[in-house]
Amino acid sequence: MDKQDRNVQFAKHLKVMEWLKSEILEQVSGLFKGLLHGNEALILDSMASLLLAIYVLARRVGIPFHKLETAVKDKIQEHLKHGHEVEEWYGDLSLLEQYINKR
Known part of the structure; x- marks a missing residue:
């Protein structure tokens, strides 16, 4: 892999990390809104999305x-x-x- 390919891979890694962090924040917000309004579908969707993002983030950081x-x-x-x-x-x-x- 040449230097340009490594740079592209590094940039993709950073972008995914930032996306995962923002996804976690977005889903926490959705969870709080769901709890506020008693919206079980939103609560469940947000919790499932949080778990998914956490598992993927763990893998991305080597866990x-x-x-x-x-x-x-x-x-x-x-x-x-x-x-x-x-x-x-x-x-x-x-x-x-x-x-x-x-x-």
Whole structure:
């Protein structure tokens, strides 16, 4: 690959990174609007798009999908061990852990 090709690849990488960052912000905004208006379709679409953008961003910065999932599992365990209000009040983290482990 010559220098011009490397420059093009680098520029494409930067453009994708910027697009992913802006996509995350846009979807957070959509999520907040969906929550404000009680719009389940917008909430679900924004959450799914956020997850997608996060997975792709992880890959773009060199984090394999399985490593991201392992980090999520570790974070759940950390919160369960040290206590977290969402777990104490609703049991959400235990339910999420069960869901992930069943997959």
